Amino acid sequence: MWRLVLMVWYAGIAPEIAVAQDYSNNGWVQQSFDFESPHLNFTTTVMNGASVKTIPMRGPEQGEIGKILAIGNVADPREWMLVNLIGYSFATPVAPEPLCRSELEREGYQIRAMRSTPDMTMTEALSVASNSEHLTKGVYTRCYARGNITLVLHVFDDVSDITTQEAYNARRAAALDLYTRFTTDLIFEDGASANFGGMLQEVTVKFGDDRVDFTVSEIWDVAINDFTGSLPAEMQLFRNRDGQTLGVLWLHVAEGPEPTDLAEVAARFVTQYFSDLTQQVGSLEVVSNVPDEDLSELKGRRVRVAVNGFGDIEASVIWHDGRLYVLGLWQNYEQPADRSMFYTRLAAHSSFVMMKNDLVRSLP
Structure with missing residues (x-):
């Protein structure tokens, strides 16, 4: 079909x-x-x-x-x-x-x-x-x-x-x-269709009576997940290696009225959230804040923030049916200027893309 x-x-x-x-x-x-x-x-x-x-x-x-x-x-x-x-x-x-x-x-x-x-x-x-x-x-x-x-x-x-x-x-x-x-x-030859070979992990969240099973890479450790039904709530996944944090993937959901200026709210929320998350990074600069073309039927923004000397943030901010959804990914790598850097970042970026897909498909 x-x-x-x-x-x-x-x-x-x-x-x-x-x-x-x-x-x-x-x-x-x-x-x-x-x-x-x-x-x-x-x-x-x-x-x-x-x-x-x-x-x-x-x-x-x-x-x-x-x-x-x-x-x-x-x-x-x-x-x-x-x-x-x-x-x-x-x-x-x-x-x-x-x-x-x-x-x-x-x-x-x-x-x-x-x-x-x-x-x-x-x-x-x-x-x-x-x-x-x-x-x-x-x-x-x-x-x-x-x-x-x-x-x-x-x-x-x-x-x-x-x-x-x-x-x-x-x-x-x-x-x-x-x-x-x-x-x-x-x-x-093995008779199977396209699949991830059971090599991913599921992380479950609840928004009120709604349940969503997110699929992400096993590179992530779940640090916080307080999505038990009531809002606001947040989830944070960390990617660590040899004592160094290489990335953070997070989701924050809160109830409230529709923002009069979603672009302003998106930029302010993403930068403030990350600033509160860690005090050990450089200055934050919003380098893009545009309507999310992937969300033709939803009100959403796609935000990218440069973290001076510490990589960057990509975020998807959606307002829908009385809730603000903020999905963000920080990677402690610079923007990919070559093929090698793109593939260094790809596993984490894939988790962001798959979480966004799961989130959007779950919205009524």
């Missing part, structure tokens, strides 16, 4: 590819993909005559944040189309959505649409690349959580040589057809 909805959703964004057709008479065949990993190995459908290559997936070595490997590709008989498979292995599971968003944007793609399953174990995206004159490439992406490994597949189609709308539509439709066949027919 979710896949059907997603295909319709894609069609609404790009009407020219609403109908997927087979533009080849070569036929389709079953193909096994072996990465020497029961969690990743799968079978699916490829075009007859396609060239398939795979290599073993390996985990990170001592001292490494993670391991990123291009573990396979499918060279389609149509030379303008290619399937790439990439494995991302970390010590703990991460949410596919922020990983895939970062990788696509890093490669210069414009993400036209992105959607994740309710449990955040799988993400799909439609992206394009362009020059100053026209689109040059399209890519359909699907990202699967497989325990502590994320499998990412891209279906690329080169449209840089296209000169007519009809030819462009036909090529994009063929790419969608391949992507749909590849993902619909994909069956993992």
Whole structure:
């Protein structure tokens, strides 16, 4: 059902590819993909005559944040189309959505649409690349959580040589057809769908009569959780290593009237809360405070605060049905200027993204 909805959703964004057709008479065949990993190995459908290559997936070595490997590709008989498979292995599971968003944007793609399953174990995206004159490439992406490994597949189609709308539509439709066949027919060797492999922990909170089970990484220790029903209440999770605090993830919920200026309340609350939490940090500077585009049906703000010399804070502030919800994450790392720093921060950021997803889905 979710896949059907997603295909319709894609069609609404790009009407020219609403109908997927087979533009080849070569036929389709079953193909096994072996990465020497029961969690990743799968079978699916490829075009007859396609060239398939795979290599073993390996985990990170001592001292490494993670391991990123291009573990396979499918060279389609149509030379303008290619399937790439990439494995991302970390010590703990991460949410596919922020990983895939970062990788696509890093490669210069414009993400036209992105959607994740309710449990955040799988993400799909439609992206394009362009020059100053026209689109040059399209890519359909699907990202699967497989325990502590994320499998990412891209279906690329080169449209840089296209000169007519009809030819462009036909090529994009063929790419969608391949992507749909590849993902619909994909069956993992262990028979399981996308999952975090039981490697996450649940933290339960109660807002009055409402109960929410948050899913977060095991990197967190629960320091405070006084959500027993009455409000206001708060929860604090700490990430510690070798006696050093590397991060704090918190949730605060209080009842009250709707703020007349949610932006002002959001900035003031986030900075004051963190100042009260610790007196051992530098000055706080609100560097962004914008409407939260992820919350189209809710009143929310997305706030980012620089903590001079001690990383930064990202926060989501929501007012809904007489309650103010503040979800915040402080990481004692600077903003990611390179790929390595992004992945250093990813496990904690994934917990923030998953908690926000759980919170929003729980609101009536």
